[in-house]
Amino acid sequence: MDDVRALRRFNRYFTRRIGVLDDHYLGQDRPLGEARLLFEIGDGASLRELRSRLGLDAGYLSRMVRALEAQGLLRVSVHADDSRLRFAELTPAGRTEVKEQNRRADKLAEGLLGGLDERQRGELTAAVAVAERLLRLAGITVETVDGASRDARDCLAAYAADIDGRFPEGFDPAALVRPHEVSGDRGAFVVAYEEGRPVGCGALRGLEPGVGEIRHVWVRPTARRLGLARRILDALEHQAVARGHELVRLDTHAVLTEAQAMYRACGYTEIPRYDDNVYAAHWFEKRLR
Template sequence: METFDLSQRTSVRAEDVAAFRRFNRYFTRRIGVLDDHYLGQARPLGEARLLFEIGDGVSLRELRGRLGLDAGYLSRMAKALEAQGMVRLAVPAHDNRLRMIEPTPAGRAEVAEQQRRADALAAGLLEGLTPAQRAELTGAMATAERLLRLAGITVETVDGASADARACLDAYAADIDARFPEGFDKAALVRPEEVTGDAGAFLVAYEEGRPVGCGALRRLAPGTGEIRHVWVHPGARQLGLARRLLAGLEREALARGLAAVRLDTHAVLTEAQTMYRACGYAEIPRYDDNVYAAHWFEKRLTGRSG
């Protein structure tokens, strides 16, 4: 069994770990996670959650990615639900590599009852609070969800020609094409060789296996790099991910011996300008001929970035 030594994780305080685990124990006990008959129904939480996540129908592959389950464990749960008449498993005609799962009428009825009981449980817990306290709790849970989502996102360096890199750049181009009054020409995107290996870096952020953000670094001049195409999927915005990508690109620049990074941005991207200034970037005169740029920034890097 793998062991973990908290002393090696110097950025995480033992008090924070203890508080997090204490909350987990309390919350899971209060909502009945440990009960083999979750919400009073004849199944444990794992099966109940799986039945809920199936929705109107989905592939087992997508469920694995969404729930982070081992393939064998997921298959056993799916077969158990099938034996109980809750779901149907099938192989679609268009792709014999996929296994699809969908609820039966009995499965749909159980999910509806599960929803009713879950709502009643939540309402019962909230009844003991005043309206102001409920609002405070709702706000705290929204903050917790945002931070946990950010904590669960991984940022990886990928080849600039990889499928994920190009998919992110396509999404970035479509996004800003819709926002720029003059549109955007994809020919202005960085080339794969500019952001791979010694020449630069391309970062992709993944949430539950799906690319949800990117950013690129390329060499601009001796000792200076340029950050390009920092983008976050609309569904992952307001988490703090753009700043995390920016910090990661700065670390990549330091690793390549660059003393400064520059970037430019369009006049309509006011939220990006605000972020860059908050992250230590100072506005400088024009340094390139980018037709889409109206503001230019630079940051001097130190031994520690982010």
């Protein structure tokens, strides 16, 4: 419980220090919620995207949008590419307010840093980066989905496009796992979600009795360097244990040096070739407890 108390103590201190509790955030005539909504709209966003990004109840978001619209700070219209979506964009007055909001926020941050020397500023900046990375990772969920689901197929398509650009010889999507191989008793497909959006995936399929194979462990560029690939790998290992596998194997391309390092760090041992994957240059296995 010490970590819980420490995090709560920091939350109380920081929210008070930056004025979150004030109905006039940054000295402007609105609370933090409305100010943040204006900031997030930026160059325009659908209400569905804003609701997901900010984690807001649909009714609460609608009330804030109506209030800001009545003040002439934003306008709502039908999305140009999807008539089912409502699209919010800032008016000139809204852009002016956001510009002033950014100026005041910068001034507040400068004031917070003002009592620190250069070394201490660097230390604080590094600590904030670590806190953001870990909080993002803590907020991501890894869920098992059907291998034929839209999220699974979209992730695999993005994975294929990513490595096609990284492999010198390119990548043929025909080499991807089939939905029936990674669903039900035969295997598993996991998707990592951040704020409702898929940001990574991985697959498990059976090779032979007691042996599973991990495939396509992938994280979107925007969610890399969080430690998410290890979370996905761990989830797949748990799926393997649940299916009675005592051993898991995997392979990787020669250019994916970061993947090779991760597998070794996670207890995988390099072994001789066990498959005919034309893209593989290294093969690994791990005995599961």
